[in-house]
Amino acid sequence: MKKLGLAVLLLAGLLFVTACGESKADPASIVRGGTVYDNWWKAAEGAAEPGGNQPLWSLQSTNTRSGTDTWRCKECHGWDYKGADGAYASGSHATGFPGIYNAGTSKKKNALLDIMKGGNNSAHNFSPALSEAALTDVVNFISEGIIDETKYIDYKTKKAVGADVSNGQRLYTSTCLACHGADGKMIEFHDGEWVGTLANDNPWEVLHKIRFGQPGTPMPAGVASGWSTDDAVDVLGYAQTLPE
Numbered sequence: 001m002k003k004l005g006l007a008v009l010l011l012a013g014l015l016f017v018t019a020c021g022e023s024k025a026d027p028a029s030i031v032r033g034g035t036v037y038d039n040w041w042k043a044a045e046g047a048a049e050p051g052g053n054q055p056l057w058s059l060q061s062t063n064t065r066s067g068t069d070t071w072r073c074k075e076c077h078g079w080d081y082k083g084a085d086g087a088y089a090s091g092s093h094a095t096g097f098p099g100i101y102n103a104g105t106s107k108k109k110n111a112l113l114d115i116m117k118g119g120n121n122s123a124h125n126f127s128p129a130l131s132e133a134a135l136t137d138v139v140n141f142i143s144e145g146i147i148d149e150t151k152y153i154d155y156k157t158k159k160a161v162g163a164d165v166s167n168g169q170r171l172y173t174s175t176c177l178a179c180h181g182a183d184g185k186m187i188e189f190h191d192g193e194w195v196g197t198l199a200n201d202n203p204w205e206v207l208h209k210i211r212f213g214q215p216g217t218p219m220p221a222g223v224a225s226g227w228s229t230d231d232a233v234d235v236l237g238y239a240q241t242l243p244e
């Protein structure tokens, strides 16, 4: 009887795991995947900066960038993961390419890995450039790390939606201030751009970087510190109050 009970228990457990889908990735892998998505040659160990244009780039002509930029996942799929359906629907970054949000919420990890290896389109084969480990990280990010940014950012005003600015200030002060300063102006990103500037100009990018960090730098990732998405949005909301 005892053995039968155990067998039933094991079977129930197996069915439960199957019904719940795939096993959860290590948060560190999801975070690495987020930085790969941002800039894979700065983020992934052993990856080299690519030359020329990504082969799919010639399918569009609205985004006139060329060279290394054309190889960044975010350049084609957007900081909000929605590609042509999101913030990159128009403007100088528009390509018409799809986002990854739908794939991330509907496709299994092995199908996503296959897409990354050119299974659907050989021009989308990143396996010569990225190790199996880096591809697994980016798949874990797509499957478990992306969020629907339309819930957190007002696309018209670019403001963080429902941000608790005092919680954001508390987190900014304990985590970001040491490097970026109380006014966000200790590091200048591009000419005349600081935390406050970028938070108001490109909140989708800043929300991604608050959650996953900045590739190739010691900037910490909120996701690795156990921050919820709401915490990250609170920091974005506070960053939008900093001087531009």
Ligand code: HEC
Binding pocket: 036, 037, 040, 054, 055, 056, 057, 070, 071, 072, 073, 074, 075, 076, 077, 097, 098, 099, 100, 102, 103, 104, 112, 115, 120, 121, 124, 126, 138, 142
């Ligand atoms: C030059 C533009 C470009 C770059 C760079 C690019 N992709 Fe794509 N991606 C596409 C296009 C176009 C598709 C659409 C279908 C196809 O051709 O595979 C696609 C499809 C996808 C899909 C499947 C979407 C779906 O709905 O099925 C995923 C996931 C994906 N890309 C992830 C990535 C990741 C991760 C990176 C970076 C390592 C990346 N892509 C880099 C253009 C790009």
Ligand code: HEC
Binding pocket: 172, 175, 176, 177, 178, 179, 180, 187, 188, 189, 190, 195, 198, 199, 206, 209, 210, 214, 217, 218, 219, 220, 235, 239
């Ligand atoms: C350990 C130091 C460090 C900490 C802590 C840190 N950052 Fe950074 N951050 C950097 C560095 C270095 C860069 C890269 C600057 C560059 O590229 O010029 C960066 C880049 C950025 C960028 C993007 C710049 C760009 O060009 O895209 C933003 C936005 C940002 N940080 C915001 C934050 C916020 C918000 C926090 C707190 C959650 C934070 N950082 C914590 C060091 C740090």
